[in-house]
Amino acid sequence: MGIDENIGVVRELEAAYAARDYDGVRRMVAPGIEKHTPGADQLPDGVEGCVAANEGGFAFFPDRRVDITDIFGQGDRVVAHMRMSGTNTGAPVAWAGLTEPTGKAVDMDWIQISRHGDDGRVVETWAQMDVPTMLVQLGAMPAPEGM
Amino acid sequence: MATPDENAATTRELIQRVLNDGDISFAEKILAEDYVEGSPMPGGTVDKAGAIAMFTMMREQTPDMTIDIEDVIASGDKVAVRSTLRATDVNGFMPGMPPTGKPFSMGAIDVFTFDEAGMNSEHYGVYDIAGAMAQLGLMPGP
Numbered sequence: 001m002g003i004d005e006n007i008g009v010v011r012e013l014e015a016a017y018a019a020r021d022y023d024g025v026r027r028m029v030a031p032g033i034e035k036h037t038p039g040a041d042q043l044p045d046g047v048e049g050c051v052a053a054n055e056g057g058f059a060f061f062p063d064r065r066v067d068i069t070d071i072f073g074q075g076d077r078v079v080a081h082m083r084m085s086g087t088n089t090g091a092p093v094a095w096a097g098l099t100e101p102t103g104k105a106v107d108m109d110w111i112q113i114s115r116h117g118d119d120g121r122v123v124e125t126w127a128q129m130d131v132p133t134m135l136v137q138l139g140a141m142p143a144p145e146g147m
Numbered sequence: 148m149a150t151p152d153e154n155a156a157t158t159r160e161l162i163q164r165v166l167n168d169g170d171i172s173f174a175e176k177i178l179a180e181d182y183v184e185g186s187p188m189p190g191g192t193v194d195k196a197g198a199i200a201m202f203t204m205m206r207e208q209t210p211d212m213t214i215d216i217e218d219v220i221a222s223g224d225k226v227a228v229r230s231t232l233r234a235t236d237v238n239g240f241m242p243g244m245p246p247t248g249k250p251f252s253m254g255a256i257d258v259f260t261f262d263e264a265g266m267n268s269e270h271y272g273v274y275d276i277a278g279a280m281a282q283l284g285l286m287p288g289p
Contacts, residue, residue: 003222038254038275070258072222074151079220079227079258081271111256111273113218113229126218126229128256128273135277141286144189144242 001120003073009120010078014066017054025051030123037127060093061086061106069109076116083109088138096140106137149265151221158226158259161267162214169206174199178267185271189242198270209234214255226259232274236283241276244285253279 001009009028016024029047043049057064063086070081085107092098110129117123135141149157157177164173182195188204191197205212212234220227232253239246257272280286 038278070225072220072225072227074220074222077218077220079225079256081258109273111227111258111271113220113227113256126254126256128254128275130273131277132280 001116001118003075003078005120006076006078006114006116007071007073009116009122010071010080010114011068013122014068014080014082018066020054020058022051025054028121030117030121033122034124037125037129057084057086059091060088060101062090063087078114078116080112080114081109082112083107093138093140096135096138098138098140102138104138106134108134108137148263149224149261151223151226153265154224154226154259154261155219155221157261157265157267158219158221158228159216161259162216162228162230165202166205166212166214169210171199171202171206174202179262179264181268183269185269186273208236208238208240210237211235224261226261228255228257228259230255230257240283241280241285247283247285249283251279251282 013025013028016028026047029050032046033050035043035049040049043052065085067083068080069083072079085105087105088102090101092100108130110127112125112127114122115124132141136143161173161177164170178195178198180195182198184193184198187193187197188201191201212232214230214232216228216230218229232255233250234240235250236247240251254275255272257270259267260269262268277286
């Protein structure tokens with residue numbers, strides 16, 4: 001597949017995550033996908049970890065919305081800049097030390113690199129998320145000086 | 148029009164000379180006058196002067212810092228870099244927090260945009276700051 005097709009897969013995959021369409025996710029993500037995102041070792045292996053992470057996001061932020069703000073690629077890799085907004089009206093973000101849902105709105109970004117197989121499926125991902133911004137917005141961490 | 152390969156080479160040179168070698172004058176030369184920083188440090192400005200101040204501060208906070216580039220993806224006017232920064236927290240890596248003297252590593256993904264003359268006109272990046280803080284004992288791990 002060419003780079004335009006791989007970019008198309010990333011867009012379609014985000015739509016599937018938004019719709020919680022996990023048959024679609026399992027069609028576009030290789031079962032044994034390797035995930036290098038910090039915290040991925042806390043998730044189930046392979047594509048089921050991607051499903052679990054997405055469900056976790058909806059559990060914390062039931063109104064979760066993800067927008068792709070930038071996307072490009074070269075060869076078998078696609079770079080996507082994502083922006084997530086939502087309100088923590090669901091489960092408390094326990095890993096941040098919170099015991100109650102905060103009701104607060106968050107708006108944070110991440111950059112994801114995906115590597116695609118010849119059939120376009122995602123076989124490997126690397127991502128970095130702006131976790132500190134989310135923790136400050138949730139009130140789980142003090143704002144750094146100057147913010 | 149600078150090609151993606153030329154922009155990728157400029158990006159590698161920017162990281163090597165400015166951040167690894169501490170040659171801030173190369174940033175003065177290669178950042179466009181209308182540069183826009185999409186990920187300013189807390190309290191920092193989004194213009195060229197703010198970016199230069201950020202590079203200078205990083206070199207002061209962690210003088211032994213090295214960035215190892217693990218992947219470069221270039222297309223059109225954009226260049227993405229996946230890297231790991233390794234350093235010792237000598238002078239206070241986290242603004243407002245005391246220096247710990249400990250070594251740490253931090254994963255990063257950066258995106259640089261270049262103008263037609265091949266000057267770096269824009270940048271944004273996301274860093275594993277939470278992971279670095281956990282290594283320095285400044286924040287509990289998830």
